[in-house]
Amino acid sequence: MSVLKIKDVSKIFPNGTTAVDSFSLDVADGELVCLLGPSGSGKSTLLRMVGGFETPTSGLMTIDGEDITRVPPEKRPTGMVFQSHALWTHMNVFKNLAFGLKLRKVPADEIKRRVEGVLELVGLGGYGTRSVTQLSGGQQQRVALARSLVLEPKILLLDEPFASLDQHLRERLREEVRDIQQRLKITTLFVTHGQDEALSMADRIVVMRDGKTEQIDRPDVVYREPQTPFVAGFIGTMNLIEGVVSNGVFSKAGYATPLPVSDGPVTLAVRPESLDLSAVSQGSQGKVHRVTDYGTHGMVDLELLDGTRVKAMVPHPDLFKPGQGVTLAPKAIAAYRDGRVIHRTGVVATTAHPALVDA
Numbered sequence: 001m002s003v004l005k006i007k008d009v010s011k012i013f014p015n016g017t018t019a020v021d022s023f024s025l026d027v028a029d030g031e032l033v034c035l036l037g038p039s040g041s042g043k044s045t046l047l048r049m050v051g052g053f054e055t056p057t058s059g060l061m062t063i064d065g066e067d068i069t070r071v072p073p074e075k076r077p078t079g080m081v082f083q084s085h086a087l088w089t090h091m092n093v094f095k096n097l098a099f100g101l102k103l104r105k106v107p108a109d110e111i112k113r114r115v116e117g118v119l120e121l122v123g124l125g126g127y128g129t130r131s132v133t134q135l136s137g138g139q140q141q142r143v144a145l146a147r148s149l150v151l152e153p154k155i156l157l158l159d160e161p162f163a164s165l166d167q168h169l170r171e172r173l174r175e176e177v178r179d180i181q182q183r184l185k186i187t188t189l190f191v192t193h194g195q196d197e198a199l200s201m202a203d204r205i206v207v208m209r210d211g212k213t214e215q216i217d218r219p220d221v222v223y224r225e226p227q228t229p230f231v232a233g234f235i236g237t238m239n240l241i242e243g244v245v246s247n248g249v250f251s252k253a254g255y256a257t258p259l260p261v262s263d264g265p266v267t268l269a270v271r272p273e274s275l276d277l278s279a280v281s282q283g284s285q286g287k288v289h290r291v292t293d294y295g296t297h298g299m300v301d302l303e304l305l306d307g308t309r310v311k312a313m314v315p316h317p318d319l320f321k322p323g324q325g326v327t328l329a330p331k332a333i334a335a336y337r338d339g340r341v342i343h344r345t346g347v348v349a350t351t352a353h354p355a356l357v358d359a
């Protein structure tokens, strides 16, 4: 039973950079929350503050009600796994794991039991006597995870732990870590800038931007109901089409559609799979720039009459050729104004996973 609370935490570095800006988050017992955002959005700084490796400029952090804001890392009930795992190469796997327990004066027989148990858990049973230099990258990262878990932290902190691994291994480890996390029911905060990682692992995703929260929601909600154009553009492939609404009609470069919002500038968010195209010889609203064949589908790069570029997913790539005139029927998922959602259209994405439409 461990709950992490972060309340109005800010970090301003001595050079004046505000890395984290009045950030608040409650992570429930056993929950896995992903911090997702572009480079420089403050994810690592926030995680490092929870781990005690950076001190907040202001704010409060508690674990199970106890203030940990200024507690040194080794005294916190947190375990952190870094991107570069920094295993001790002069020690074998067992000793790497036993080290922290020895420091805590855990009796030898208990050390043996706990290390062996956790090695089994990460799929490395029997690897104790191996030198860590004789392990693959994925195995080393499992040892790094085991080294944190063996200390039985209340909160597990993962900072892009798979970033250095190839795609295939990353996907496998992602599933393994999620399994272990759920089996142990360990409250976890996970930093990534991989949206597929966040979408596939998290109970909730925090989309960060400039040290602040842009949206906190379940993965499917973040994907289907992005609150801001920033989130819409960040998760999956999204066309953000800027136009103007006048008398209930949205128009953009020769294209018009009813939109029940007040007059003014509007940004429509349209997934490529929700932008239907028709090839026409007259009255086109755009021109095909390029068609990419993805085997299962095609992705058409279009140029609208005013030069705006958008993407449309089509079932058969050979239906469209560069230079071909088209009309479009975009089904927007939402309309935004001044950075906030002002209208939801009820259109839902037809693909469950954004990797499908990444182009």
Ligand SMILES: Nc1ncnc2c1ncn2[C@@H]1O[C@H](COP(=O)(O)OP(=O)(O)OP(=O)(O)O)[C@@H](O)[C@H]1O
Residues within 6 Å of the ligand: 013, 014, 015, 017, 018, 019, 037, 038, 039, 040, 041, 042, 043, 044, 045, 046, 193
């Ligand atoms: N020690 C430091 N001194 C000054 N500025 C820093 C320091 N560490 C980080 N920053 C700045 O704080 C901001 C947030 O950095 P942070 O590393 O937390 O972002 P991030 O979202 O984790 O990025 P990435 O995905 O690239 O790791 C950035 O503008 C970064 O340049």
